[in-house]
Amino acid sequence: MFRSLHMKLVLILLLLITSLMTVIGSFLISSVVQFYLDEFYQQMGDAFGEGNASFVADLRSAAVQEDGAERIQVILEANAGLLGINSGSRNYYILNGVTGEFITGSDEEGGKDLAVTPNILTAINGQVGDDSDITASYMDVAVPISPDGNSQNSYIIYILDNRQTVEKLNSELVMIIIEALIFGLVISVLLSFLLAKTMITPIERLTEGTERVAAGDFSHRIEVESGDEIGVLTNTFNHMANVLKETLEEVENERNKLGTLFLHMTDGVVAFSRDGSVIHYNPAAEMMLHRKLEGEKYEKIFGEAARFENLLALEQPAFVEAEQSVAGRSLELFLAPFSKDEAQGGVLVVIHDVTEQRKAEELRREFVANVSHELRTPLTNIRSYAETLAASPDLPPETAESFLEVILRESDRMTHIVQDLLTLSRFDYGRMELKFSWFPFGEAIDNVCRSMQMEAKRHGHKLEKSFVGTLPRVWGDRERLEQVMLNVLSNAVKYTPDGGEIRLTAGTEGESVWMEVTDNGIGIPEEDKDRIFERFYRVDKARSRESGGTGLGLSIAREIVMQHKGTIELVNRPGPGTTVRVTLPIGGKADGSL
Template sequence: MTMRRLLRSIRAKVVLLYILMLLLVLQFAGAYSVRAIEQYYLENFRTTVRAQTDLLAANVEPYLATHAGKGAPANLGADPQVLLNRFVTVSGSEVQVIDQNGTILAASFDAGNAVGQKNGYLEVYHALLGTPKETVRVDPGTGDRVQVVAVPVKRGDTVLGAVMVKASLEPTYDVLRRINRILATAGALAVVLAAVLGVVLSRTITRPIQEIMRQTNAMAKGDFSRRVRIYSDDEIGRLGQAFNHLTARLQKALADHEEERDKLASVLASMQDGVVAADSRGRVILVNRRAAHMLGQPEDALLGMPLVDCLPFPEGRAQDEELGGGRSWVVEQGDGSRRPRFLRITIMPIRRGTVQRGVIAVLSDVTEQETLERERREFVANVSHELRTPLTTLKSYLEVLQDGVMSDPELGPRFLRVAQNETERMIRLVHDLLQLSRIDSNQWRVEKAPTSLAHLLRQVKERFQFQADERNIALSLSLVEPLPPIALDRDKMLQVFDNLLSNALKYTGPGGKVSIAARMDGPWVTVTVADTGIGIPAEDLPRVFDRFYRVDKARSRELGGTGLGLSIAREIVRAHGGEIALDSEVGKGTTVTVRLPLDEEARAADAGTA
């Protein structure tokens, strides 16, 4: 495990590779050197032995010639060893002089035992035949390796004898062994020195790499502020410079990416439309706050959900077909307890080349547009219906009159009154429609002037007093004096109060009560019109100010209403900067409250009084 962990280090790999290369070089160089030295020493030893043998052969030739001529053993002097000792220069060598019969005439060692005996060496046999011979053999007596050289001694073509030199090779091999030990020691020292140099060299290589590795780990943790230290100007140093440049570029790119992401997040957060993005698997990967609000779920809950589970799809349409991109539909949201909301959902594909990588769903709140469209359709239908009913009645009565009823003293005038009433009803309807049209097109202006609201209300009461008396309805007016003048458009406010009082009398039965009251309410004047009539159901209250809306349509048409009075009254009150509200309970009556602001001088006077 330790060796495996060690080999994971590039420094250890460099040192080991360096040592292995050095060992390989030393192996080949040492083997070659040892072989060359061995050959050199052995060849030098052989040359020395051969030279000594040839010199001795040349010197003993006269003695052997004399010996061969007398036919008796030669006497080489009083001391037979003198001649041999003079020529023997190789340490530990044995020299023999042999006559042509193979008899040892003189020997450098053991002269008493060897002289006069036969020499049995094969090399001597070859030499007596006239051929020099040298071999390397192992001495059976000592076990040493020896060099045996035998050369013939000739005079002319006649072989007079031979000279044999046997020299030990062990001193030479001892020298070679000492040389090998020296070389091995030098090689070991070279390996140690190489290892030290390898460590130093590898450190110069691996230190920048370790710096880059530490910086890479820091970058993986999100720290791009550190830089690699440059130690040299070589390839590794330039690699460090390139890495530092890459780090700076990457840091800038990430900063730009973060900036763009923040911008995108800000744009998505401030958008009025909802945005939901899904990947190629259909899982939600991005959702803005507006989309989460529209879908009624937290952003965290939507992330990772299948897009088909997040979006409302129209009934009867395949979800996979809608998610194909380029689709748009409108869905209605609502649980019955609140006003319905309409969402337009548009699906657009995210493509890279020809491959679809995901989809983006844009959710737009089109409640106002859909509501206006529905109101427009309902308005057209109501107008058509309101005009068709009196026109149909007129046509029917006129046809009857044309058929001869006109001459009937009882039915003729009656049918004419009906036709007249229906005509007046259409005139009122058209007048109200034209007034609403001018309001919607901003062609309607309020001409304000200081007006006594008390006087205005008294006038309204007097106009409806006769009608109230006819129907046995108690009509009362209550004013909290003094009421300051108010900047009003008198005619338009008369229209408002006429409408409110007319409605109160219409829907109040005989014996009922209708009251008008006005009082100061800080910087406002509050006017209430209350009756004890049939009342309005709670579910109809939110729509009483809608155009053409009637609680009891049959009764309203019977009483001549168009369904536009309260709508026009609301627009007039709003044009004066005021507010109008309606409160009602079935069977107990209805109360309409109008709040009008005082003009600037009246407000200042009221503030001073306070």
Template structure:
């Protein structure tokens, strides 16, 4: 049973492949044409043979009738006349009396069965007269002869027992000569011909099978080669070319395939290049990009989008994304809006502010294919905007405070207090102090603006750091002495010369020492040291002052930021000193850092590149 199933499966598979194969289809067509030609030839030969036999039969009769003798004897009876006709023309009629040929002489004047004068070459009695007459009347040629014309049409007739025959009827007005040619001999000839044609057909089919197979190979082999090459091209190997061996349709197909493969290779290279560019842009762009199809599934996301959202992969749908951030937006809503409309909103995640843009992308027919969202981290932008607003507010406040004092004191003097010398002197001193404060503020603002816009003229030259720091300590020693503070200077290691702007470095050092003196109480200690750390020259200023909290420590370099605003103003600070110092140090390629604890003092460290390092950059 198992073997039968395998055999049946093999047969079905063979015929299935046979029916789908172009080569075998061509062979089938070739065999079908051969069979059709053989059938046409067979029909033509059969018809030709039968026509030839009939024409021969007809010609022989007409030739015999040319020699026919007829003598009218009115005194003789019909039967005697008929017998006389047979005797006179026996030499002619003998050729039509036999197994396959018969003749009959019929009196055309009387066709009644009981009175008919009838002579049949096969039957000598009149017992079958009625049946034969009925058979004769079925013959179209005999009926034609009754009308006085010769019945010579090639019509195949059959007797009552099914025997096939052709007939011929001739009349002279008194009698009808009726001839029959039975088809047995012709049938034997045709049967022999059929056998020969069948043998020839089998040979022709075998030959057509072989020839068709060989001829079809000349067509299918190049096509199969093209097909195999096309499969490799479909798999991504675009270097496949087919040899052109002819100028016919197959050759043109091969040339077209080669052209297509080359063009496809160029197109794919171009598309791959563009895809690579887009992927590289998406991979390294700062903005996040996530694309969804119309079902809401993610089809692409770049690394920036995952970083912004704090996730490892985009395994969510559009609806889940909108729900997780409480966004009142849907695919349907975007579709209802115009295709060019872009929706935007802000979300907060992981201490970040993310601006999201929603837009549809369409195909060439302007049919929506999906949704793309662009994520922008605007945290720093928002922070800078807040800083700008705070900066403007601080500048306004810092200018308004001294202006208010100057105006109020000036108005008091104008009201008559200028006559009181003691009060006038005091008020003018306050006005002068506030004017100086405004001058310092404006000066610091202008300097910061120049640093921001890189419009500062740097007077760069070789300088000795120890000498500069020592001079700054000497300048500030009077202020420290006035507060009963100890200001000390140490050299841990000589850094040698630096390539820097002397005045700007002095400004930084004086600002840091000044802050240490301001925020260190009486009897406090301020230590200034110079040394080398990891090929960088450093200036360290440490004090035993009030210190800075960790919360304030993060913002000490911000403009106008003060740890103790009231005390800072009383001491004449503008809140811009450390911001300016940081800009100057960084412009020299250095760094500045502050470490402090509330109530435990503060340490400020400035690192600058030494001259040797500068020259070997």
């Protein structure tokens, strides 16, 4: 109930009014009592003091008479107004000056039960007893009347006020204070409602605005109705909501960017909490690691790469680089802590697939080794024969001529290797310029067959050619495409045992033309079929060198066909031999592009 600010304001005002009226009432009552007390003793002082010596002298004169008590009583009755004597609250009593016993007075009944007070005792000792006590329920004065030191004729005039008037007045004051308190409480309640409306209504609006902001509604603006501190607070809140909206929009935009990048990036990313549990990952990470990552632990995934505790102890921007093999793929790992905060910290792992790079490095090393080997053999032969010719000038002419033929043949072989390497280099760097034009596809095949007819007869091969339907004109570089056809056909002639059969067929299929060269040789082993288009790769290296092959012909053929948006591939067919198929698109654009 009292958690409400309104009720707290009401309670505070009620406590304030009650406390104020209590203090005022206590002060008034105390002041009234003190006033009457001071007034009483002032009046008694004036009556029995030096300023009224005749009155005291009369009392002493009366005291020496035999009926002194009666005479004193007459004098007191005559001066009742001076002493403020009334039959209600204030009375006088005449006591024996030695024993303090009651003799006579204005209140006979009260005198019989009169108690001996400290002031009476003081008067018995011959002193005026006028000590006051604000806490007592009465006011009294005891004045000794002793003429000429004769204690036998001494009396005590005792004035006693029972404070009845003060009590009545205090009762009236209490009632007035209670009435004022009630009136004040009513006013305080009304004021509290007015104050609550002035203060609490803007606060309630601020609370409503805060709830809307917490729910994501930043468009709501609180109306400012005053220029006081609450109005300033309301303006500040509206400004804060606007700034918060802009900030959250920027954060959301950046988060969307990062989310998109995180989702579609090719590198894998996995984030772990401080206890080693997976908290974030992208699809690339699951694909690279070949496993589901949700709910996994660091030790199970990357435990062999680096200890998790050591990673958490790293100081940014330090990181650990490691490598891991998964399902035959080489993965490069970059592991680093992303925060030192106990609650938010953890480890981030970036995964980069370097399989192709490793393969490329291996191919580069193999390529360099192959080039070195291919060039070293003819260079060695050239040097050997040249040194022999230089060291033996008396060689027979026939031998010298044979040596020179070997030197020229090996030089041609080196030139052919270098030209093939330059051709592949131009393809790699996009510098090979093809001369596109329309040409008859069948005519180009005829030219290639005529070129290889004599070589086929020399090996005793039976070379057959057949077309399926009419071959159209195609758009391409005729010279380069004939180079491809010649390479495929010459391989069939070279690597088919003597007396074999080689069949060349061609036809159309939709918007493409195709050419197949089939032989009945020993074929290509299964483990070599995927690599025959690699550079310097040869199935039978010894036999290839004997026939003058470099292992680059099919690589060049593949590059030429790919530049024409076509394909060159091995065709799996039952029986011995090998079938190579070249497929090319027929049409092209006027600018020579496909």
